[in-house]
Amino acid sequence: MxxxxxxxxxxxxxxxxxxxxxxxxxxxxxxxxxxxxxxxxxxxxxxxxxxxxxxxxxxxxxxxxxxxxxxxxxxxxxxxxxxxxxxxxxxxxxxxxxxxxxxxxxxxxxxxxxxxxxxxxxxxxxxxxxxxxxxxxxxxxxxxxQYSSLPVHFFGESFTLPQLQQVYESILGEPLNKVSFRRKMDELGMLEPVPGEMQAGGAHRPAQLHRVRPEFKQQLALSARGL
Amino acid sequence: MxxxxxxxxxxxxxxxxxxxxxxxxxxxxxxxxxxxxxxxxxxxxxxxxxxxxxxxxxxxxxxxxxxxxxxxxxxxxxxxxxxxxxxxxxxxxxxxxxxxxxxxxxxxxxxxxxxxxxxxxxxxxxxxxxxxxxxxxxxxxxxxxQYSSLPVHFFGESFTLPQLQQVYESILGEPLNKVSFRRKMDELGMLEPVPGEMQAGGAHRPAQLHRVRPEFKQQLALSARGL
DNA sequence: TTAATAGTGTCTCTCAGACACTATTGG
DNA sequence: CCAATAGTGTCTGAGAGACACTATTAA
The missing domain is CATH 3.90.79.10 (Nucleoside Triphosphate Pyrophosphohydrolase)
Structure with missing residues (x-):
């Protein structure tokens, strides 16, 4: 050298x-x-x-x-x-x-x-x-x-499942089946409901707020091939 | 500056x-x-x-x-x-x-x-x-x-499907279903049979040689997230 | 009560895997 | 013919999407 x-x-x-x-x-x-x-x-x-x-x-x-x-x-x-x-x-x-x-x-x-x-x-x-x-x-x-919960990072601490689904649809550019979407999120096991709720819009049933389980917060960064 | x-x-x-x-x-x-x-x-x-x-x-x-x-x-x-x-x-x-x-x-x-x-x-x-x-x-x-034909690069110009399946099994560390494997390879549409055949081992039916379709040879490098 | 959206039970259709069968070689 | 592996037709069970229903709010 x-x-x-x-x-x-x-x-x-x-x-x-x-x-x-x-x-x-x-x-x-x-x-x-x-x-x-x-x-x-x-x-x-x-x-x-x-x-x-x-x-x-x-x-x-x-x-x-x-x-x-x-x-x-x-x-x-x-x-x-x-x-x-x-x-x-x-x-x-x-x-x-x-x-x-x-x-x-x-x-x-x-x-x-x-x-x-x-x-x-x-x-x-x-x-x-x-x-x-x-x-x-x-x-x-x-x-x-398509195969991870990456989009949760577009939200702050908590969010509703309908909001999350809209984000997925926006990113992927196609409508998603509500039942399938919720089943998938459930299987991933990364989210948990928070006691509080959400009203916002108003004239309809409020949606349950969810957040990322603490044990998954950092794991998201490590998962898959991002280094 | x-x-x-x-x-x-x-x-x-x-x-x-x-x-x-x-x-x-x-x-x-x-x-x-x-x-x-x-x-x-x-x-x-x-x-x-x-x-x-x-x-x-x-x-x-x-x-x-x-x-x-x-x-x-x-x-x-x-x-x-x-x-x-x-x-x-x-x-x-x-x-x-x-x-x-x-x-x-x-x-x-x-x-x-x-x-x-x-x-x-x-x-x-x-x-x-x-x-x-x-x-x-x-x-x-x-x-x-798991979702691409990347392992074909472990072979030279041509190879048989049983050989390719063995390689996938070796990489993934688990046995694969023969029918599903061949169906998947067929769907990917990246392989084509070559007129010649393969005998090697001998005392059994010879396997058809396959190769990567020319139009996919470089595309493999570009697909997915490898840059 | 009505409108609007959240959330869930269930049916069906599709697809992956299991199994069994045929095909083709050497001995 | 037998052994051994290649290759294929078909059945079945699991899972995804479609649909319809219930739940909960404001007006």
Missing amino acids: NQSETALGQVLTTVDVVVLTLVDGVLSVVLVQRERAPFAGVWALPGGYIHAQEDADAYASAARVLRSKAGIEDAYLEQLATFTGPARDPRGWSVAISYCALIPQQKLPTHRPGLKLVPVTATGQLPFDHAQILQAAVARVRSKS | NQSETALGQVLTTVDVVVLTLVDGVLSVVLVQRERAPFAGVWALPGGYIHAQEDADAYASAARVLRSKAGIEDAYLEQLATFTGPARDPRGWSVAISYCALIPQQKLPTHRPGLKLVPVTATGQLPFDHAQILQAAVARVRSKS
Whole structure:
């Protein structure tokens, strides 16, 4: 091993985060306005350099980027994929470790300048290869929604089963059978009713509030192939 | 943007490849003996620095590492996950983009010094976080084998359905129903019979050889969540 | 009482697995 | 013919979806 050999491994190393949430049942992504070159002023996925001095790993980098560039705390975060090459960033050969974040809309900062929420199908042009990263994130969420309770992360502490079903239908883009849906959720065994109830709309029977069982809260992050 | 900001993104950037194959029905991994520090002489996953000057992307880096460190060409390669942090490599904060390769045993170089094939359950101690990377690769192959034809990459050009079923059973660790298995393979529509046949064992009816339909050969790499 | 949605019991149809049968080879 | 494995037709039980019914609220 020598200096020049060591230098071979030195490329730009960044994280990019696809923050997804539901706005009136529409899957939407958080974009931030870039403060610096390249693409200063352009709307893009929140991203930034890895800070080797302060980050425990790339997951921590992603969490820090979310906090500092978008004011988002406590999102569910999962590694997505890593995008690389000489062309994706004009500064040179780069590595972008991408993360996917799911968060309820209420947890997003309201009216933060330089932050906006747009439907994933209406982002317009995105810089770098962010369109590709976004596409991968949406595909991943759709895919995992078919066999896991991933979408519960779009909610806060509690939610009703009809609400949850609407979210699944919105993500998968097809209506679901009520009986089958509830049977599946029951089999997964991840949810439990909370004593309180829900009224909201009003002129009908209120729905039972549910929450994720504590023992499953972290397991969700580890399950399947998200790392 | 300034120089010190740029330097923040500069960490060690490597690729590690988990090469899996089947040896008499046992899922096994390729280890190579490290030539340099750290861990010189120790058996480890083939890995190396990204060479920004020559690699088109990290996938190309992985293919080059496979060729130069293990003499392996033409393996099926799929990005696995990226492992990061200050502790995994004694040289400092590092990023390891890991890839999973599936290859038939016949395509491996025979008797190459500094290369060995061991069952994934009997690797002994591995340097860096290679044990964790291996574990992720095995979990991924098991998981994808449940709903895709991924295991066809353990074969060369053609194979029989009984052979393929044995491989699935070996990977999943459970016997499969013959009728259901063949029905599933038929539904996936990825295989086609080749005019030739197979006799081998001999004293029984020969099995029809099959191959992957050309139009699915590359699609396999793109399907699902492998990037 | 009515309208509206929550939640459940049950029937049916589909599909995966079990079983048994036929097919084809070597000896 | 026999042994051994390849390959297929069919039955059955479990599970998903369709439907209809009950439950509970506001107006």
